[in-house]
Structures are given as C-alpha cells and as structure tokens.
Amino acid sequence: MIAAVHGHALGAGLQLTLGADIRIVSPDARLGVFEVLWGLIPDMTGTQLLPDLIGRDKAKELTFTGRIVTGREAVDIGLATRVADDPRAEALAMAREIAQRSPDAVRAAKRLLDLAGRADLATGFAAELAEIGRLISSPNQVEAVAARLEQREPRFVDP
Template identity: 70%
Template sequence: MSEQNGSDTQCGDRVRVTVTDGVADVRLSRPDKRNALDPAMFAGLVTTGERLRADPAVRVVVLSGEGPDFCAGLDFGSFRAMESGERLSATAQLPPSDGPAQATGQRAAHVWAELPVPVIAAVRGNALGGGLQIALGADIRIVAPDARLSVMEVAWGLIPDMTGTQVLPELVGRDVAKELTLTGRTIDGTEAARIGLATRTDADPLAAALTLAREIAGRNPHAVRAAKRLLDQAGRVDLATGFAAEQTEIGALIGSPNQVEAVTANFAKRAPVFEEVS
C-alpha cells in the first residue's frame, strides 16, 4: 500500500484506495452492480484490509461504496449458484487466515474489525445482507437518513454468515437482532441510529466520515490504537483483565515521544506533529 499523499491504489477491479495524510479512503468499486458481492469483491475487500493493517502510515480508514449504494449484498449470480449447492464466495483466491474468521465472507467483514486503527463506514443507499455485515465490521457507522439497511438473508432462505450473528446482538441487543434477522425487515438510517445499528446519521455520510477521520488522524496515533484495543476488550474480558490492560497501555503512553508532543503542542497552541507508528 503506497504511503504517498493522494496515492490511488486499485485492489483488483473491485476496491479502490486513496491514502491522504494518514486517512485511507476505501471504496467498493462496482457501482453498476450496486457494489454487490462476487468472488472478486470478496477477495478485494480481504486483500485491501490486510494491506492496510500492515501499513504504519495509515491512521484511520473510511469505508464506503462508489455510486448511490454502499453494498446491496450478494450478486444474483451467487444466488443462482446456490440452487445447485455451489458457494461462489469459496472460489475467491485468498491465502489462509490465522484469525478467527475463516470463511471468505467472514474475512471480508471481520478484516475491518482486525485493523489496529479506527474504521468508519459511510453508508448511503442500500446496505443489505452481506453489505450490512461488512459495515458491521467498522468501529463507527455514519449513515444517510434515507439509507436502506436489512439483515436480508432470511428472504433467500439463509442466515447471516459473515459474522453478523455474533456482532449484531452486541450492537442492538439480542431481541432486536432476532427480530431483524428473522423478518429481514428493511429499516432506514434514522431507525438504524435509534436502535444502535448506526452511530449517527448525516445527509452526506462520506463527507462526515472523512471529516471525522481527519480529526482522529490528528491525534496521537499510539493513543488512538491503544484506545481501540481497550474498547474492543470491554465486555469481552473480566474487569480485572480490562483494568490491568488500561494500566499497561497508559504506562506505555506517558512520557512517550508522541504523548510529550501532544502536551507540548497543546501548551504552544499549535498542531502536533506526531511520529509514525513503527
């Protein structure tokens, strides 16, 4: 992944990435098909996420779709293949994974949660089925009020199998997750924000996400990464483990070059200049 400002990288023909001042602008790039998921899109998402995870110059990621939609879910070719028992996502060419997500679809969604930096999903138009599950891999979701979101798999006789069954209850509660999953009901962005499926709404979610990303990118990158690690542990480890992790992280930050720069810049009333994460 190039570290040059404004560098544009194409991951296959499905995902486009531009990195500017530490902000990676990642766009699903199949607008003529509503950014629907096919093997090439799955591979592009996984490959892009893994490259960004290894890039120390990246401080924040914004994930969106080109055209009017975020992602309308599986393309029709995948559903047609299922009639004969074929699973096209399994044909994506990817190296083995050493993480908890093993299936291709799971990896395409979970890779964003595995990034050490914050990921902000900017959602407009359709985020349906697998498209919604990809958005669930982000840390923050900013959605258009009229966006259309659905755990749509039941309409096709399926279940959400791209990490959705494990992530959704944590966001909206077990009962709401069951209602959305068992009915396939489509909700708008306003309702999504009300029930916790989205962080907040904005008429221009991409502009809002990029503004937020630039703000976060201006913070101590070591502190941002430490905060994400700690918040991701909350509720998943016991309190003693969580409290100990807090002290480990704060001990590593106090007096470090970037923490000193944050203090110095605050007192000098200037923008800080932070060292990259090594």
C-alpha cells in the first residue's frame, strides 16, 4: 500500500498512513501525533508502529508534545518515504512500476520485510530460505529472467 499525503495527516490521519508500506508526502504536508493535545494517546497501533519508523526517542517526542512536522521533516526523520510536489501522481507512478514486477516476488519481499525486527534472526533467515525456495524456478521467476534476457516486458501470471 502506498499512501499519498498532502494537506494534514494529524492524529488518526497519521496513524492511517503508518499502515502503508510507502508514504509519499508533499513538501508542505503537516503530520503529527495530535492526541496528547486532547488528553489522549495514539491508538490504531500508532504507539506500536511509530517507534519502528522513526525510533523510540523521536516517537516519544512527537507523542508527548503533539509537535507537527512538515513533509520535508517527515522524510528527514523517517516518518515518510519521499517528498513529491504531487504525491498522488508519484504514488500512482510507483504503483505502476511495482505492478510490472513479479507479484510473487513482491508479496514474498513484503512478508519478509514485515517480519524483520519482529522475529529473531534465525526465524527471519528460515523465512527467507522458504520464500526463495518457492520463488526459484516458479513460472513468474522463469518469466522474469526470460523477459530480461529477451529485453521485453514480462507477462506475469497472478492467480
């Protein structure tokens, strides 16, 4: 999932973006953990996902103060992936690019990257081994290699 953020993403709006795999923001977007200003705490897994993205100390600072950051600062601290003048157009272009890749490889990579840091290394390495075992010589992997060697667009099958 790719989030395109322009305008404000405060409180629950920011927490919705935390669920995205990639966040593209406009330079003047305003993002913040706003709940403390209302005597509340972030919910919707905001307290769980935010420290993974920006570090525990920055997550505490934003959560305890309610400070709002611009899109540019959001990228600088790891809250957003990149800045674009037109986040929606950038997100759609990226989605088209990802859609041209093997759906099997993209899904496997997403599963592994989502597991990283949430399981011990032995579990992560075992998961990598299992995923690569499923991918090697699969129809979509063979098509990826053939398309590159033949310098053509791949034709993947997505059941």
